[in-house]
Amino acid sequence: MPPLLSVESLTARINEEGTNQGESSHGESSQGKSSKEILRGVSLEIPHGEVHAVMGPNGSGKSTLASILAGREGFEVEGRVLFEGEDLLALDPEERAHKGLFLAFQYPVSLPGVQGMRFLSEALDAQARARGEKEEDRIAQVKRVRALSRELGVEESMLKRSVNDGFSGGEKKRNEMLQLAALQPKLAILDETDSGLDIDAIRAVAEGLERMRDKKRSFLVITHYQRLLEHIEPDRVHVLLNGRIVRSGDKQLCAQLEAEGYAPLLKEHGGQEAAVQP
Amino acid sequence: MLTESASSPLLLPDLPAGLLRDKGDARDLFLQHGLPRRGSVAAERWKYTPLNKMAGMRLHLPHEDKAWKERVERTIASKQDEIARFPDAALLLFVDGKLQAHERTLATTPYAGLPRVTASEPLAALNVGSRCEAWRVVLNEDTPFLHVLFLATSSEEERLQPPSLPLLQTRLRIEAQSGSTSLCQTFCDSSACWNNDVIEIEVAEEARLEHVVLQERGRGSCAFSHTTVRVAEKASYAHISALKGEGLTRQEVSVALEGEEASCKLHGAYRIKGKGHIDNDTEIFHNRARCVSDALYKGVVEDAGRGVFHGKIFVAQDAQETRGYQMSRALLLSERAHAYHKPELEIYADDVICSHGSTVGALDEEQLLYLRSRGVVRARAEAILLEAFVNEALRCERKECAQALQAHLAQ
Numbered sequence: 001m002p003p004l005l006s007v008e009s010l011t012a013r014i015n016e017e018g019t020n021q022g023e024s025s026h027g028e029s030s031q032g033k034s035s036k037e038i039l040r041g042v043s044l045e046i047p048h049g050e051v052h053a054v055m056g057p058n059g060s061g062k063s064t065l066a067s068i069l070a071g072r073e074g075f076e077v078e079g080r081v082l083f084e085g086e087d088l089l090a091l092d093p094e095e096r097a098h099k100g101l102f103l104a105f106q107y108p109v110s111l112p113g114v115q116g117m118r119f120l121s122e123a124l125d126a127q128a129r130a131r132g133e134k135e136e137d138r139i140a141q142v143k144r145v146r147a148l149s150r151e152l153g154v155e156e157s158m159l160k161r162s163v164n165d166g167f168s169g170g171e172k173k174r175n176e177m178l179q180l181a182a183l184q185p186k187l188a189i190l191d192e193t194d195s196g197l198d199i200d201a202i203r204a205v206a207e208g209l210e211r212m213r214d215k216k217r218s219f220l221v222i223t224h225y226q227r228l229l230e231h232i233e234p235d236r237v238h239v240l241l242n243g244r245i246v247r248s249g250d251k252q253l254c255a256q257l258e259a260e261g262y263a264p265l266l267k268e269h270g271g272q273e274a275a276v277q278p
Numbered sequence: 279m280l281t282e283s284a285s286s287p288l289l290l291p292d293l294p295a296g297l298l299r300d301k302g303d304a305r306d307l308f309l310q311h312g313l314p315r316r317g318s319v320a321a322e323r324w325k326y327t328p329l330n331k332m333a334g335m336r337l338h339l340p341h342e343d344k345a346w347k348e349r350v351e352r353t354i355a356s357k358q359d360e361i362a363r364f365p366d367a368a369l370l371l372f373v374d375g376k377l378q379a380h381e382r383t384l385a386t387t388p389y390a391g392l393p394r395v396t397a398s399e400p401l402a403a404l405n406v407g408s409r410c411e412a413w414r415v416v417l418n419e420d421t422p423f424l425h426v427l428f429l430a431t432s433s434e435e436e437r438l439q440p441p442s443l444p445l446l447q448t449r450l451r452i453e454a455q456s457g458s459t460s461l462c463q464t465f466c467d468s469s470a471c472w473n474n475d476v477i478e479i480e481v482a483e484e485a486r487l488e489h490v491v492l493q494e495r496g497r498g499s500c501a502f503s504h505t506t507v508r509v510a511e512k513a514s515y516a517h518i519s520a521l522k523g524e525g526l527t528r529q530e531v532s533v534a535l536e537g538e539e540a541s542c543k544l545h546g547a548y549r550i551k552g553k554g555h556i557d558n559d560t561e562i563f564h565n566r567a568r569c570v571s572d573a574l575y576k577g578v579v580e581d582a583g584r585g586v587f588h589g590k591i592f593v594a595q596d597a598q599e600t601r602g603y604q605m606s607r608a609l610l611l612s613e614r615a616h617a618y619h620k621p622e623l624e625i626y627a628d629d630v631i632c633s634h635g636s637t638v639g640a641l642d643e644e645q646l647l648y649l650r651s652r653g654v655v656r657a658r659a660e661a662i663l664l665e666a667f668v669n670e671a672l673r674c675e676r677k678e679c680a681q682a683l684q685a686h687l688a689q
Binding site for chain 2: 070071072073092093094096097098102103105108109111112113114119122123126127130162179183
């Protein structure tokens with residue numbers, strides 16, 4: 001059986017009018033006048049049922065990796081990404097979702113006028129249709145989503161409000177978790193889901209993820225900090241520096257990073273240009 | 279040396295004989311000024327809705343012969359769903375501008391009063407200066423809900439040469455006397471016509487009126503409407519419209535807040551396709567203290583369509599503690615689509631909160647990506663976002679009207 005996700009020598013340049021969001025566009029890397037290389041040959045394999053963490057300083061390309069996997073446009077991409085053996089990069093974002101890929105956004109946009117439950121129903125029905133499955137009965141669907149929201153500590157009133165509209169940072173992240181739990185993807189990519197959350201919220205998110213963990217479902221957790229990984233134990237940890245994975249290891253690696261920071265790795269990999277380019 | 283004249287020549291459509299009254303201010307005004315043209319008094323108000331092409335256009339009145347009567351009956355028979363749309367409402371059913379009897383028809387009386395029109399309202403002047411049916415209706419607790427349905431018979435079978443459009447005009451006077459009342463106007467044309475309607479509305483002290491308009495115009499069809507409203511003390515008036523199509527629509531709504539603490543809400547959304555043109559022209563006069571007004575117009579323009587919004591807020595010197603809000607937003611879905619927004623604030627009082635804003639843009643790619651990343655296909659994601667966009671301007675209190683408004687502009 002092929003791994004769930006296989007990323008091979010992935011490079012990405014951002015086009016001048018690229019629309020990428022997140023760390024790279026706020027920082028230095030997208031400010032260049034010509035196209036700027038953000039990922040410089042990333043290779044990564046995630047087998048079924050494993051939790052992988054990608055850590056790295058600001059501007060190292062973490063969010064770009066997540067964006068490209070989810071299908072955001074605005075990048076020149078080379079290399080190969082296989083999802084269950086299938087060419088992921090050839091698929092539209094919605095087709096990737098149909099195959100079982102989910103991205104919890106770092107900065108989820110708000111959708112004024114689109115009610116939370118309606119949004120989830122549209123997504124669930126679209127995925128069922130695309131997979132040739134029967135659409136879930138509406139009443140059963142609402143019941144199931146309500147039960148999930150209770151489990152995750154998401155106020156049920158959130159389902160009646162417009163998606164992310166006027167939500168606090170924490171509410172937005174919890175809402176991403178609720179969508180993740182409802183959609184039951186094969187691979188969930190969490191793009192800095194822990195940033196902006198207080199300790200209790202991080203624990204709630206981690207507990208939610210832990211409950212979803214099984215032999216088939218995999219997670220790619222992108223984070224700055226160790227905190228989330230204290231609650232959800234990763235099988236592998238990768239360090240992304242300057243667009244390359246410079247070290248991979250088990251959970252000990254994240255303890256080491258927490259203790260020493262990225263500085264020794266930056267030094268080792270000539271990374272002055274990596275994160276702190278002016 | 280050639281010098282440009284101060285105004286271009288008078289523009290008039292080719293009107294049917296016997297249409298205009300023999301005398302009268304409105305008639306004279308129309309004949310004096312004609313359709314809006316460069317340099318005319320009306321030019322500024324009609325800047326983005328030029329009617330030059332209407333000059334010389336042949337208009338005719340339906341011949342009320344036996345064949346016409348048969349067409350009327352066929353039209354009524356084929357529009358039963360439309361007629362039964364609001365079963366709880368009293369009904370005024372017009373076919374080709376003529377009131378038809380129906381079991382739910384409300385007691386009406388012919389109305390001889392003539393609304394005052396100005397030189398910048400040439401189409402209203404044409405209506406008021408014409409001989410056409412005019413009816414007065416009273417709404418109150420006993421009759422809180424009225425559906426006014428405008429149908430047009432298909433004139434294709436007339437095969438007129440040279441081409442000519444039927445001119446369909448009506449005049450209504452609606453008096454909301456007490457309680458919470460609703461008026462829903464719907465238009466259904468199966469072939470090209472030229473509607474030109476005038477509605478005068480009075481909302482009495484402490485009364486409430488919610489006025490809903492649903493309209494679709496096909497290619498080659500024109501719809502002009504002129505609504506003037508007077509709102510008395512502590513009364514409220516809401517005008518909520520959903521307009522769409524490939525034809526030409528200009529909807530003028532002019533509200534005078536004539537009593538203290540009166541309020542009005544002018545909301546509307548539109549969707550334009552083809553070479554369609556939809557113009558919302560609004561005026562709100564704050565003539566007394568402590569009145570509130572809120573205008574919100576949202577449009578979606580596709581293909582080579584044009585959307586126009588003109589919003590005037592006038593605050594008289596005595597109208598202290600006025601609050602007036604105005605917002606117009608348009609989404610352009612094609613490179614050939616256009617939207618023109620023109621706010622106009624004229625304020626003479628000094629204790630006033632007024633705001634206006636305007637945006638024109640495309641669908642948000644971030645929002646689309648968010649929906650698509652959850653598995654919603656692009657076309658559906660666009661439809662969801664467009665629906666959410668227009669629905670903000672289509673909220674209303676009467677449930678069946680709210681549903682009708684939203685359904686009217688759904689994909």
